[in-house]
Amino acid sequence: MEYFNIFIKSIFIDNMIFAFFLGMCSYLAVSKTVKTSLGLGVAVTFVLTITVPVNYLLNKYVLEPGALSWISDSLKGVDLSFLSLIMFIAVIAAITQIVEMVVEKFSPALYNSLGIFLPLIAVNCAVMGGSLFMQQRAYDNIGEVTCFALGSGIGWLLAIVGIAAIREKLRYSHIPPALKGVGITFIITGLMGLAFMSFMGIKL
Amino acid sequence: MSKNKKLFTTPLLKNNPITVQVLGICSCLAVTAQLKPAVVMALSVTVVVALSNFIISLMRNTIPPRIRIIVQLVVVSALVILVNQVLMAYVYDVSKQLSVYVGLIITNCIVMGRLEAFAMSHKPWESFLDGVGNGLGYGIILVILGFFRELFGSGTIWGYPVMEKLGMYKIGYENNGLVIMAPMALILVGVIIWIQRSKDKELCEK
Amino acid sequence: MKSGGLEMKNFSNKYIFIYAAALVAVVAVILSVVAMGLKDRQQENVRNEKMQTLLAAINVATDRDGAEALYKQYFTSELTVGTNGEVVSEYDIAADNMVKGEVRAFAINLKDEQNKEKSGAKGAFPVYLFQKDGKTGYVIPTQGNGLWGPVYANIALDEDFNTVVGVTFSHDSETPGLGAEITTEKFQAPFIGKQILDESGNVVSIAVKKNADPNGAHEVDAISGGTMTSNGVSAMLGDDLMRYQAFINNMLQGQAVEAVAENAADAPQEEANEKEVSNE
Numbered sequence: 001m002e003y004f005n006i007f008i009k010s011i012f013i014d015n016m017i018f019a020f021f022l023g024m025c026s027y028l029a030v031s032k033t034v035k036t037s038l039g040l041g042v043a044v045t046f047v048l049t050i051t052v053p054v055n056y057l058l059n060k061y062v063l064e065p066g067a068l069s070w071i072s073d074s075l076k077g078v079d080l081s082f083l084s085l086i087m088f089i090a091v092i093a094a095i096t097q098i099v100e101m102v103v104e105k106f107s108p109a110l111y112n113s114l115g116i117f118l119p120l121i122a123v124n125c126a127v128m129g130g131s132l133f134m135q136q137r138a139y140d141n142i143g144e145v146t147c148f149a150l151g152s153g154i155g156w157l158l159a160i161v162g163i164a165a166i167r168e169k170l171r172y173s174h175i176p177p178a179l180k181g182v183g184i185t186f187i188i189t190g191l192m193g194l195a196f197m198s199f200m201g202i203k204l
Numbered sequence: 205m206s207k208n209k210k211l212f213t214t215p216l217l218k219n220n221p222i223t224v225q226v227l228g229i230c231s232c233l234a235v236t237a238q239l240k241p242a243v244v245m246a247l248s249v250t251v252v253v254a255l256s257n258f259i260i261s262l263m264r265n266t267i268p269p270r271i272r273i274i275v276q277l278v279v280v281s282a283l284v285i286l287v288n289q290v291l292m293a294y295v296y297d298v299s300k301q302l303s304v305y306v307g308l309i310i311t312n313c314i315v316m317g318r319l320e321a322f323a324m325s326h327k328p329w330e331s332f333l334d335g336v337g338n339g340l341g342y343g344i345i346l347v348i349l350g351f352f353r354e355l356f357g358s359g360t361i362w363g364y365p366v367m368e369k370l371g372m373y374k375i376g377y378e379n380n381g382l383v384i385m386a387p388m389a390l391i392l393v394g395v396i397i398w399i400q401r402s403k404d405k406e407l408c409e410k
Numbered sequence: 411m412k413s414g415g416l417e418m419k420n421f422s423n424k425y426i427f428i429y430a431a432a433l434v435a436v437v438a439v440i441l442s443v444v445a446m447g448l449k450d451r452q453q454e455n456v457r458n459e460k461m462q463t464l465l466a467a468i469n470v471a472t473d474r475d476g477a478e479a480l481y482k483q484y485f486t487s488e489l490t491v492g493t494n495g496e497v498v499s500e501y502d503i504a505a506d507n508m509v510k511g512e513v514r515a516f517a518i519n520l521k522d523e524q525n526k527e528k529s530g531a532k533g534a535f536p537v538y539l540f541q542k543d544g545k546t547g548y549v550i551p552t553q554g555n556g557l558w559g560p561v562y563a564n565i566a567l568d569e570d571f572n573t574v575v576g577v578t579f580s581h582d583s584e585t586p587g588l589g590a591e592i593t594t595e596k597f598q599a600p601f602i603g604k605q606i607l608d609e610s611g612n613v614v615s616i617a618v619k620k621n622a623d624p625n626g627a628h629e630v631d632a633i634s635g636g637t638m639t640s641n642g643v644s645a646m647l648g649d650d651l652m653r654y655q656a657f658i659n660n661m662l663q664g665q666a667v668e669a670v671a672e673n674a675a676d677a678p679q680e681e682a683n684e685k686e687v688s689n690e
Contacts, residue, residue: 020230025226025230079449082285082445086278178398180408183401186397187394190389278433289445293455
């Protein structure tokens, strides 16, 4: 039940876009059509679900204060937490690279649809943010972390596909010229965020 | 000199990283519920963009293109860690408020964007100015947002209870809690873009 | 200088490897030096902030820099107690001396101890003794979950271990204007004078609920619109205070001193024994 709670919470309540504004850059840049935004959303979910658990293990067994004590007791006092930012981004960059190569080799069809997005993802704040929130919120075990990562990814996917669908319709609306494009997208995202706030009442 | 001056001033308004280039939105919205964290964040980003632009520009001829991105990431994240450590040591309260968003400067598109678009092909001093300009352009929007959100959301400016001193509560004024919340930040940015673009028609999208 | 010559240059694999290794080494050295250099200051900040919140619970306002001096002035000793009421460690603040045990209550991570209890192991929970206006009292720290993240409280109790004399709440990420209101005077003030024990001395805690009776000894008003946070606070106080039941019983019956002496006799700590003898 705990896993399910975390999963639902990270999709709707702690939504990466609406509650934390993470991954806004690609969210604004790629949300012009539903098809491409679906591709990016799947790619982000995929990378989040892999990198966050890997970073969790890295944090737990290497970076935390006293984390190295599994090697020998004399390393108990070592605190490498100041390196966490650089390690997390390195892991994310490496994994996106590996994923890109693996997908290219084994599934050219998938690569054609996802491939162009993968390099973008290394610098997507939602992915980095996922790892940082994981560290800050101190989840108990790797199962919870995976649920959180998967949920956050799906939440992000939901948000970008939603806004893309709205933007496709918006093309036929009369919008003040100064508000066209980015301006109206911001305001609509705000309104969607307001709607998502009603999920706060869910009792989990 | 006038060219250098231009490097510095265009990102402030005409080519503002947030409202025109639409980069670095993530952190800009999350830290602006109050003015103080907004200012600290703006300064941190300015320092990181300027220094990383400078360093990468110094190194630009020695960086093997194949590992270009990772070299940039390493330099940027090292700088961000330094900033983070300094904040934790000297302005602890603010660093707690900024929480994960300091770390997210690494993936702030402004930083990587300027490195790729400018520092890799310009001299160190020009790159430094470009970095400062972009950092401050980002900062202006943060300060505007922080000012209005703190004023209308909590009735204070930099922690000073303005609304209370003006006697607004006595005549029935209430703070608008919604302004502090996430969605309102997005709508405010939308409004800022709207205002800027209606003043400057060139920026409008077709 | 003409730039843009990047594409023309050919870098050998050897060069790339050496370049990457050198870069990583330089960065690692710089970061380690800075992190070591600033570490003391950072830890001092964290420590002082903790002292500041403990002082706030006994209504002593201070800024962070002044916290340490005032902490030493008002607080006399730090205990950690197990759920069977035994005193695990004791630290004399004025003398800067571990009287018993090894770990200072101050250094304890409450979440770790809670997890230990959850998984069946034995935790040790902190109690801070203070002297104010000639009266002794106890501060008990608690930690639980609000709507978004952890919420914390320090409860200061009178020497009868029952009446609340002060309280501070803090949180990491509750909703501003709703759940975050737990840090305001409006929410905290009603706690003062409430009681955590019922007539027969059982811990019943203080419930945070809607339309609470202002004269009820065990309830205070919830925050309107912050139901989840209020429930979290209620559960936190209930769970955490309950852990001190056995300790409170001991203290109220004056048995704690004996328990301390018994345990101290096992450990070869001369000073500890001396102190206990003088107590008796």
